[in-house]
Amino acid sequence: LLWKESWxxxxxxxxxxxxxxxxxxxxLIEKAQNLFSETKEHTFESKAAEEHAKLLRIQHxxxxxxxxxxxxxxxxxxxxxxxxVLGNHRAxxxxxxxxxxxxxxxxWLKVFALAxxxxxxxxxxx
Amino acid sequence: xxQIPNLDNSPLNLKSLRELSQRELINILKNIRGxxxxxxxxxxxxxxxxxxxxxxxxxxxxxxxxxxADPIQTDCTKVxxxxxxxxxxxxxxxxxxxxxxxxxxxxEYHIYFVPRREVVCEKVLEEEKVHxxxxxxxxxxxxxxxxxxxxxxxxxFANKDCQVDGDTSSLWYIAKAIHKLESSFGVIPHVRAKGxxxxxVADILSHMQTEEPVNSSDMGGPEINTLxxxxxxxxxxxxxxxQLTYEGLLDEFLHIHNGSVELDASIMGAQQQEGKKMKxxxxxxxxxxxxxxxxxxxxxxxxxxxxxxxxxxxxTEMTTTNQTVSELKDFVKKLNSLPExxxxxxxxxxxxxxxxxxxxxxxxxxxHTIVEAQSYDICFEYIEELIHKQEPxxxxxxxxxxxxxxxxxxxxxxxxxxxRELLHSxxxxxxxxxxxxxKAGLLKKQETKSxxxxxxxxxxxxxxxxxxxxxxxxxxxxxxYAPLSIRLVQHAVRSGWRPMEEILKLLPGPHSxxxxxxxxxxxxFDTLHRSSEAADRLVADGRRSLVLVVFIGGVTxxxxxxxxxxSAQEGMAYDMIIGTTNIVNGNTLAEAYVEHLV
Numbered sequence: 001l002l003w004k005e006s007w008x009x010x011x012x013x014x015x016x017x018x019x020x021x022x023x024x025x026x027x028l029i030e031k032a033q034n035l036f037s038e039t040k041e042h043t044f045e046s047k048a049a050e051e052h053a054k055l056l057r058i059q060h061x062x063x064x065x066x067x068x069x070x071x072x073x074x075x076x077x078x079x080x081x082x083x084x085v086l087g088n089h090r091a092x093x094x095x096x097x098x099x100x101x102x103x104x105x106x107x108w109l110k111v112f113a114l115a116x117x118x119x120x121x122x123x124x125x126x
Numbered sequence: 127x128x129q130i131p132n133l134d135n136s137p138l139n140l141k142s143l144r145e146l147s148q149r150e151l152i153n154i155l156k157n158i159r160g161x162x163x164x165x166x167x168x169x170x171x172x173x174x175x176x177x178x179x180x181x182x183x184x185x186x187x188x189x190x191x192x193x194x195a196d197p198i199q200t201d202c203t204k205v206x207x208x209x210x211x212x213x214x215x216x217x218x219x220x221x222x223x224x225x226x227x228x229x230x231x232x233x234e235y236h237i238y239f240v241p242r243r244e245v246v247c248e249k250v251l252e253e254e255k256v257h258x259x260x261x262x263x264x265x266x267x268x269x270x271x272x273x274x275x276x277x278x279x280x281x282x283f284a285n286k287d288c289q290v291d292g293d294t295s296s297l298w299y300i301a302k303a304i305h306k307l308e309s310s311f312g313v314i315p316h317v318r319a320k321g322x323x324x325x326x327v328a329d330i331l332s333h334m335q336t337e338e339p340v341n342s343s344d345m346g347g348p349e350i351n352t353l354x355x356x357x358x359x360x361x362x363x364x365x366x367x368x369q370l371t372y373e374g375l376l377d378e379f380l381h382i383h384n385g386s387v388e389l390d391a392s393i394m395g396a397q398q399q400e401g402k403k404m405k406x407x408x409x410x411x412x413x414x415x416x417x418x419x420x421x422x423x424x425x426x427x428x429x430x431x432x433x434x435x436x437x438x439x440x441x442t443e444m445t446t447t448n449q450t451v452s453e454l455k456d457f458v459k460k461l462n463s464l465p466e467x468x469x470x471x472x473x474x475x476x477x478x479x480x481x482x483x484x485x486x487x488x489x490x491x492x493x494h495t496i497v498e499a500q501s502y503d504i505c506f507e508y509i510e511e512l513i514h515k516q517e518p519x520x521x522x523x524x525x526x527x528x529x530x531x532x533x534x535x536x537x538x539x540x541x542x543x544x545x546r547e548l549l550h551s552x553x554x555x556x557x558x559x560x561x562x563x564x565k566a567g568l569l570k571k572q573e574t575k576s577x578x579x580x581x582x583x584x585x586x587x588x589x590x591x592x593x594x595x596x597x598x599x600x601x602x603x604x605x606x607y608a609p610l611s612i613r614l615v616q617h618a619v620r621s622g623w624r625p626m627e628e629i630l631k632l633l634p635g636p637h638s639x640x641x642x643x644x645x646x647x648x649x650x651f652d653t654l655h656r657s658s659e660a661a662d663r664l665v666a667d668g669r670r671s672l673v674l675v676v677f678i679g680g681v682t683x684x685x686x687x688x689x690x691x692x693s694a695q696e697g698m699a700y701d702m703i704i705g706t707t708n709i710v711n712g713n714t715l716a717e718a719y720v721e722h723l724v
């Protein structure tokens with residue numbers, strides 16, 4: 001039952017997608033995380049919720065600093081790609097370490113992103 | 127060419143079935159006098175297009191509209207809705223009525239539920255205070271013949287409904303459809319079911335028989351001898367593999383809807399403006415398609431080439447030598463097949479664009495590796511790479527399901543790792559997707575050792591050196607993998623479940639086997655017994671007896687092909703008819719589990 005309840009919560013924030021107020025959304029996800037962590041079986045879900053909340057915060061910051069509303073609701077990989085495409089390698093690196101993105105995935109993302117902006121020089125160097 | 131399939135060669139009189147549906151629909155229209163606006167649920171219109179031409183509906187004074195949220199624009203004072211029993215559709219109708227009222231329009235409303243009315247839907251109408259304005263009826267449209275040997279119950283997502291949402295109403299509809307078949311063709315004496323839903327359907331079916339028995343006294347013996355019910359759940363491996371038959375590939379890449387594909391007219395060689403779409407009907411009325419649809423695609427290309435060369439040869443002969451009139455006539459007859467030739471050469475060419483891609487070949491390779499279940503690590507790394515490259519989610523899910531099902535789950539470490547990578551790559555909203563898959567048992571943590579190897583060996587699912595040109599086994603449809611589901615059918619037809627109980631126990635869901643007799647006609651048990659025995663063997667008048675294979679949760683074209691291949695085998699005493707909730711492929715199945723949150 002707990003599972004189900006928290007599940008609904010997990011779904012809710014998606015329903016209110018696109019709202020500029022992310023405060024309540026992050027709170028909801030954190031609540032879900034707490035509910036998940038109350039049972040042993042759902043450590044994975046709890047972790048995911050925690051990461052989701054963190055991602056939303058970072059995306060929000062990015063949107064403020066770049067003044068472009070293109071980050072929220074994209075996945076971690078997409079966020080990294082967007083950062084590289086915008087040439088913001090420091091931010092990309094930050095997201096990478098924040099979520100412990102594996103080297104393998106990092107390389108794919110970087111190659112794709114650099115290819116998109118046709119930054120062949122950087123691709124060569126890297 | 128008509129999209130409505132020609133059913134003349136059907137082993138069962140499906141034509142009468144279709145005509146009944148036609149008549150019932152026309153009667154509905156006739157009973158409402160004068161001009162009317164027929165508003166059709168868009169989901170239904172595809173199925174309806176397989177039984178009746180729109181011109182016929184217009185002849186009966188119907189103006190056709192699709193049901194949507196927008197108010198209907200019509201001058202008619204009578205509005206007839208033809209809808210499935212769905213909440214959101216009820217909302218649309220209510221808003222239409224309210225809209226009319228606010229404009230001061232007075233109209234007569236009729237709702238026909240397909241295939242039957244449901245109390246919950248009428249409750250919605252009552253709550254919205256429009257119930258008293260409606261005349262409510264039913265249009266008992268439970269199935270549609272897709273082809274001379276394929277019946278569809280047109281139930282989308284029946285698989286997901288049952289496994290994830292716990293909604294079993296679709297099972298009732300399936301049983302009802304089979305029961306309807308029995309009322310035209312007699313009670314089916316043998317029923318074999320495998321899988322949770324199948325056993326339930328068999329139960330409901332026998333209840334229906336007790337409640338409203340089929341009167342079989344005026345019929346000469348049952349026309350269908352055996353009913354085999356199979357859950358999709360029993361075999362999720364087969365649909366996750368890429369189909370390699372002509373029709374199967376057409377569905378994988380171009381999506382066959384209601385027996386036709388829609389594609390750019392330019393592909394079909396039409397000299398029209400860019401971007402124009404055209405519909406190409408695909409059913410056995412097209413002789414060349416009937417000949418090639420079930421073949422492995424490699425062979426199809428050869429067949430087409432052969433036909434083209436022989437035609438060219440005929441043509442050169444024609445121009446060089448003097449011909450008699452009858453020879454000329456033969457030649458012209460051959461020319462008649464030319465449009466079919468061009469059509470399929472165009473289609474095949476378009477398809478080979480996809481099949482010759484490196485990534486497609488790599489995919490096939492990997493599917494085989496997974497099914498052989500020898501080198502787990504390679505498969506795991508391949509999937510990991512797919513996720514990292516952010517390949518389309520659905521194709522990743524196909525592989526994940528395949529790997530998880532053949533290994534009865536993934537080791538906990540990998541399970542968590544892949545799930546995390548997936549969420550990172552495709553977004554956290556897919557938590558819901560993962561949850562759906564887990565609930566359905568398609569993607570899970572490994573708890574017991576997998577028995578796939580045992581199943582694979584016992585049923586000979588992987589065949590080395592398959593000759594796709596001269597197949598001697600159903601494994602040709604996947605170039606070396608014999609679909610599990612069809613192997614089960616093969617055994618069930620040959621010897622029933624009993625000899626293979628050990629294997630059945632390794633597959634999900636219970637199984638059952640029952641013998642039934644018609645209740646209403648009650649001659650002594652002895653004669654009944656003898657008549658069903660007679661049906662077991664070849665019927666005396668030379669007709670082959672029939673097996674109805676019903677797939678609950680959908681069937682792929684490759685599996686249909688494999689069944690056709692089976693019944694065409696020498697020494698096979700049965701014709702096969704296929705019933706299915708809908709036609710599926712790996713993409714549509716996996717797609718159903720993806721949660722869309724908008």
